[in-house]
Amino acid sequence: MRWAAAALSLVMLFGAAFAFGHRYAPRHVLPATLTYSSMLAAMQQGRVDSIAIVPGHEILGWWATPVAGERAFRVTYSTTDIEGLIQRAEAAGVDITFRAPLSGGLDYTNVAISVVLLMAVAVLVRRQMTGGQGGGTDLGRTSQSSTTFGNVAGNEGAVTELREIVEFLKTPEKFARVGARTPKGVLMFGPPGTGKTLMARAVAGEAGVPFWSISGSEVTGFIVGLGVMRIKSLFKKARKSGGVIFIDEIDALGGRRGRNQSHNEDDRTLNQLLIELDGFSPTDGVVVIAATNRAEDLDPALMRPGRFDRSVSVSLPSASEREAILRLHAAQRRVPLETGVDLGRLARLMPQTSGADLANLLNEAAIVAARHGTDEVEWTHIESARDRLLLGKERSGFRASDREWRIVAMHEAGHALAGVRWCPEDGLHKVTIQPRGQAMGVAFFSPDSDQHLHSRRYLEGQILKGLGGRAAEQVVFGPDAITSGARSDLQHVTRIAKEMVYNLGMGASTGLMIYDSSTGPVSGELHAAMDREVRTIIDGLYVRAVETMVTHRAALEALGEALLEQETIDGPDAVRIMERHGLTGPAGAAA
Known part of the structure; x- marks a missing residue:
């Protein structure tokens, strides 16, 4: 038809x-x-x-x-x-x-x-x-979800909140007896890939109710009245059978009204969504779950009580949660891991990554294992997959002069030395001069645990670690021989120093005030003072980084020469090489 x-x-x-x-x-x-x-x-x-x-x-x-x-x-x-x-x-x-x-x-x-x-x-x-006579029959896709909370690992706080929604759907009379009102809507917000859609499916699966799925970008359009008609149709169908309405990317539909003065069809669609949220009652057996990566862009009217009553933060998983996610994906996909593979160690090596990133990592490792013709996924396969995801594909045909390789080796040795000296809690994982993506080498660090509060000493240690490469170039080859290889390092340390001054109140001359978009513009004089403070922090720490390289030059050059011979050195081996050539203990743990 x-x-x-x-x-x-x-x-x-x-x-x-x-x-x-x-x-x-x-x-x-x-x-x-x-x-x-x-x-x-x-x-x-x-x-x-x-x-x-x-x-x-x-x-x-x-x-x-x-x-x-x-x-x-x-x-x-x-x-x-x-x-x-x-x-x-x-x-x-x-x-x-x-x-x-x-x-x-x-x-x-x-x-x-x-x-x-x-x-x-x-x-x-x-x-x-609009789907023919039905006015949108293909827009709200419905299914009986087979996903349960057993398929979800990590984010225990969010799961606990959603389990209560399941109880509302399964036994609404229990809450009605004490006068409790069933939440009409739940907003899940957090970074991409953290499992928001999976959790919404788990709510429907646990409650045994239909799961209506729609994307915010599917609803909006330029044909006048089309978005309104689609919203009406979706809620009409959901009321007949009950269930969970899941709206993904709700920021595409529920953004602040009045953003686009030349086209207000999106505003009319949002108004209709607000009307529908106000219109259904707890006896309809419908709960709306929405997901977004940009909660700050949503219209405030969506968040008032009686619409999206609850907000659930779905954050990046901790180290223990990352390990649980890895075990779950390995079991669900039947990935045959070698006995020596330590998923706890792998979780620590993947800080600030989402569940989707971890699933992709295991899949890439399985691909590497299949490429090598093995029946099990070994640790070397996982390392190769991790390096590919973080740095890009290995550039096997890359060519450089002997002098350039020596500069790269000393540069990466400088990062490793500064990190071991000033950030011992980060833990040196490995140092390599194997070119991948845009990088000719890298020093990997893996903290033993996630750190949620960062002291001034810790942030200064991160800056020192970032400046170690440039400082090593200057000490070994002279100030006129420093290279462009430190560009990304300098960008990184500048971001940290600006964060210290602008947002953390750690500037010596700018005081405890915080300066960001929420506090409004600042005077040109104050802005110049903050920029001077940022430069003062970086310049002072660079002097300390150079002094570290001069003091431990023998250890620096020993590790650099070892890199030229071996290309990749594990963290413990790199530390032993530097200690044999005079590197003393760390300058102090960054609290």
Whole structure:
């Protein structure tokens, strides 16, 4: 049926195009145009046989003998004073006739047919976009979810909140007896890939109710009234059977009204959503769950009580939660892990990653294992997959001069030395000069646990670690030989220093105030003072980084030379190399 409607739409569209083309297409090819003086000269020479005058418009003429294969010509003649022209034509023996101007009226029959055909096409296209007679039957996809909370690992706080929603759906009378009102809506917000959609499916699966799924971008559109119609249809169907309505990317639908002054169809759609949220009662057995990565962009009207009553934060998992997620994915996908694979260690090596990132990591590791023809996923496969995801594909054909490789080796050794000296709690995992993606080398660190509060000493240690590469280049090769390899390092340390001054109140001369978009603009003088403070922090720590490289130059060069020989060195081995060449204990743990 949908194919037939599409075919009919095309036929009608071509019909409308033909009608317009037939009405407005030129009827003939216009003859060549002459100037008025050229025509008079041709008449005096006896070359013109006859003319037809269209007063106020033009003169059409015919040659006595064809000129360049043409029999006719035309002259633009906008004046109505034709007495002089008539006298000249009669004197030259040219026949004269008169014609009325062509009618400028429209062919109303063709226009009417065209309008009707185009309206029919618009109606058919709109019906296709809304799913035919049902007004959106394909928009809200429904299914009986088989997902449960057993398929969810991590985010125990969010899961606890959602378990209560399951109780509302399964036993609403228990809450009604004590006068409790069932939440109408739950907003889940957090970074991408943290499992918001999975949790929404688990709510429907645990409660044994239908799961209606829709994306906010599917609802909005430029056809007037289409978004409103889709929202009405979705809630009408959900009321009949009950269940969970899941709206993904609700920021595309529920953004602050008035953002786009030239087009307010999105605002009307949001208004209809608010009406629907106000309109259904707890006895309908419907709960709306929405997900977004940008909660700050939502219209405040969505968040008032009686609409989205609850907000559930779905954050990036901790180290223990990452381990649980890895175990769950390995079991669900039946990934055969070698006995020596330590998923707890892998979880610590993947800080600030989502469940989707971890699932992708295991999948990439399985691909590497299959590529090598093994029946089990080994630790080396996981390391290779991790490096690929974090840094990019290995550049096996990359070529550089011996001097450049030596600079890279000393640069990465500098990062490792500064990290071990000033950030011992981060833990050096490995150092490599194997080029991947845009990097020619990297020093990996893996903290033993997630750190939620960062002291000034810790942040300064991160800056020192970032400056270690440039400092090593300066100490080993001289200040005139520093390279562009430290660009990303300098960007990183600048961000940390700005965070310290602008948002954490750690600037010595700028005090405890915080300066961000929420506090409004600051004076030019204060802004300059903050920038000077940022530079003071970076410059002072760079001096300390250079002193560290000078003091432990033997350890620095020993690790650099070892990298040139081995290319990749594990963290414990790198620390032992530096300790054998004079590196003492850490300068102090960053609390």
